[in-house]
Structure formats: structure tokens, C-alpha cells
Amino acid sequence: MTTITLVRGDITRVSADAIVNAANSSLLGGGGVDGAIHRRGGPAILEECRRLRASRYGRGLPTGRAVATTAGNLDARWVIHTVGPVHSAEEDRPELLASCYRESLRVADELGARTVAFPAISTGVYRWPMDDAARIAVDTVRSTPTRVEEVSFVLFDDRAYDAFARRTG
Template sequence: MTTITLVQGDITRRRVDAIVNAANSSLLGGSGVDGAIHRRGGPAILEDCRRLRASHYGKGLPTGKAVATTAGELDARWVIHTVGPRYSTEEDRSELLASCYRESLRIADELGARTVAFPAVSTGVYGWPMDDAARIAVRTVREARTAVEEVTFVLFDERAYEAFAAQAR
């Protein structure tokens, strides 16, 4: 059974096997968590992402999918990039958000990662309401069939921490 822990802080400072990046489909860096991971991890992550774009993901990584690269200078072995959906009031995209967590854990299993740190995927510029994102994230990780021993949700601020804590109880 996977242990779920919550911390408030900077995901780029976590010592884990794999850090999950809330990436954009280009895989070439962006704002928020994505930008922070690329900045702190250094150029090796971007080089790996460029190789992925040149080979398997010429049109970018599809929403809900995940792929791994080196972690560069981060205190992790890998970065697992996943593309969260943009929030919509017109269409239920909850399954795509859940897929980000499932696919990231699937990739972690393929890599042999036992400890994984997740951000609150899609809650930044993609606008997903924090309480709903927390519900989907915690439920999906709890229900996942994975060899990952510990998932840490690394939450940027107190509001995010409280939303995830309410779901984890």
C-alpha cells in the first residue's frame, strides 16, 4: 500500500526518486512548477525533453499522459512530466486529470521509483479549482495499483495544503 504524505514547500527541493512536473505539452519549459523544475534542474532536463520532441512526441505530449527524463541537478533520479488539462465549466475533464496521476505512477513503476513527489497538477495557470483537484489527486493515488511506496504531495501554499489535507483525512 502506498503511503501518502503532504508537505507545504518547494517541489524542486525534495529528495525523492522521481519528481512529477506539471508540464505543458511542448515539454520545453513554462511557468509555475514547470519553470521552477527546469531552472533548478538545469539544461540536462531540457536536452532530454528536446530529444523526446524530436523522436516520439513531435506534436507534444498529449494531455493526461506522462513521460520521464533525467532530473539533472535536482535531488531526484528522474522527472516525470505530465500534461494536465485546462479546467472547463463546459466539459468534464476530470478523467484527464486523474490520468495524469495514474500515468505518472505507471512511469514511476517502469523506472523502479519507490518515492514520488507530485505538485497539484492543473491548479495553476490551467485554473482547476483546488478542492476538486485535491479530491481527484488523492482518490486516484489511493486507488492506483503501483509499487511506489510513498507519494508526497508537495503543495505550494497553505490553501493548497489545506485542500489536500481535507481529502487525505
């Protein structure tokens, strides 16, 4: 069974086999968690992302999918990039958000990762409501068969931490 822990802090400062990046589909960096991971991880991550774009993902990584690269200068072996959905009141997208967590765990299993650190995917500029994002994240991790031993949700602020604590407590 996978242990779930909560960490209040900066995902670029944690130690894990794999750190999940809330990437944009270009895989070439951006704002928020994505920009922070690229900045702290250094140019090796961007180089591998460019190779992925030149080969398998010419049109970008589809929403809900995941792919791994080196972790560069981060305290991890890999970065697993996943593209979360933009929240919409008109479209039913929770399955796409759940897919980010399932696909990231699938990639982690393929890599042999035993510890994985997740941010709160889609809760920044993609505007997913925090309580709903926490519900989807925690329920999906709990229900997904995986060999990952520990999943950490690394949450940047008290609002995110409290929302995830309500789901795990």
C-alpha cells in the first residue's frame, strides 16, 4: 500500500526518486511549478524536453498524459511531466485531472521509482478549485495500483496544504 504524506513547501527542494512537474503541453517550461522546476533543475531538463518534442511529441504532450526526463540538478532521479486540464464550468474534466496522477504513477512504475512528489496539479493558472483538486488527487492516488511506496503532495501554501489535509486526515 502506498503511503501518502503532505509537505508544506517548495517542490524543487524535496528529495524523491521522481518529482512530478505540472507542465504545459509544450514541455519547454513556463510559469509556476513548471518554471521553478526548469530553473532549479537546469538546462538538462529542457534539453531532454526538446528531444521529446522533436521525436514523439511534435504537437506537445496531450492533457492527462505523462512523460519522464532527467531531473538535472534537482534532488531526484527523474522529473515526470504531466499536463493538467484547465478548469471549466462548462466541460466535465475531472477525469483528465485524475489521468495526470494515474499516468504519472504508471511512468513512475516503469522507471522503478519508489518515492514520488506531486504538486497540486492544475490549481494555479489553470484555476482548478483547490478542494476539488485535492479530492481528485488523493482519491486517484489511493485507488491506483502502483509499486510506488510513498507519494508526497508538496503544497506551496497553507490553503493547498489544508485542502489536502482534509482529504487525507
